[in-house]
Amino acid sequence: MGMAAAEQQFHVLAVDDSLIDRKLIERLFRTSACQVTTVDSGNKALEFLGLQEHENHPNPPHACPHNHQNLQEVEVNLIITDYCMPGMTGYDLLKKIKESSSFRNIPVVIMSSENVPSRINRCLEEGAEEFFLKPVRLSDVNKLRPHMMKTKCKSFQESEKIVTKENQESPEIEKVISEQSQPQPKTEVDTEQIQQIQQFQGNNNKRKSMEEGPSPKRTRPRYSGLTAV
Numbered sequence: 001m002g003m004a005a006a007e008q009q010f011h012v013l014a015v016d017d018s019l020i021d022r023k024l025i026e027r028l029f030r031t032s033a034c035q036v037t038t039v040d041s042g043n044k045a046l047e048f049l050g051l052q053e054h055e056n057h058p059n060p061p062h063a064c065p066h067n068h069q070n071l072q073e074v075e076v077n078l079i080i081t082d083y084c085m086p087g088m089t090g091y092d093l094l095k096k097i098k099e100s101s102s103f104r105n106i107p108v109v110i111m112s113s114e115n116v117p118s119r120i121n122r123c124l125e126e127g128a129e130e131f132f133l134k135p136v137r138l139s140d141v142n143k144l145r146p147h148m149m150k151t152k153c154k155s156f157q158e159s160e161k162i163v164t165k166e167n168q169e170s171p172e173i174e175k176v177i178s179e180q181s182q183p184q185p186k187t188e189v190d191t192e193q194i195q196q197i198q199q200f201q202g203n204n205n206k207r208k209s210m211e212e213g214p215s216p217k218r219t220r221p222r223y224s225g226l227t228a229v
Contacts, residue, residue, distance in 0.1 A: 010034045010148045015045045015081035015093065016111075021134065025080060028141045034148075037076075042088030045081065046096060049103055076106055077148040080136075083112035083119065091123055098127045107147035111136055 012034050014025040022038045029036045039045050046052035079097065083090040090110050098104050110123045113134040120131045129147050132140050 010077040010145075010152070011075055012036050012148075013045060013048060013076050013079045014038045015040075015042060015079065015085070015090070017041060017082065017085045021082065025136060028136060028138055031138060032141050032145070042081070042085060042090070042093035042096075045079070045093055049076070049097075049100075051096060051100055051103070075151075076103075077151045078107050078109065078144060080109040080111060080144075083110050083123070084114070091119075091126065094123060094126050094128055106151060107144070109144060109147075 010033075012029045014022060014029070014036055016022045016025065016038075017040050019040075022040065026036045026038055037048065039048060043052060079093075081090040081093050090112075094108050094110065097106060097108055104127075107129040108127065109130045109132060110120075110128045111132040111134055112119065115133055123131055130140075130143065
């Protein structure tokens, strides 16, 4: 797979205590060219997102295909979770995610084998994007692509803001460096002082030349052919 295709690939976190349902969800999303990470409980989903300590679960969640990388740095574009799970229900997991300032914008989809209107309405009111009845179909998965696109667009916009801010700061930094590297112009006081010094040196040299110059020789007149009386 090329670099451009890898950058456009969506990452889905699937949460279900049923191994069969996890395999089905993983296959459906992989058919739609998505990267899928599967966990079997709401607590492990929170661990994967970095929202809960690993004290009660020393083993890391099953991550496909790169479970060795730093899980907190992985970008998740969609979370799909079963409603009925032991320990933490899908509804409880939904509330935890929406309470997080870092992950509240990730689309969350609830799925259940029971068609209970009050349960469906409660999840939708809490912020779930969709509520699917099991078994989930490929047509259901295709409906989720626009929701995943929103997270990609938002990440791109945030990157653009960072780049724009850096580009705005660069000319200011270059301007400061350029101003510091240019020689400072001489002030009027400095110019006047230099002129006075030059004039003083010129007068001093002229006076010195006059003092050290040879004096004109005076010749004594000769009187020839005269007889003293």
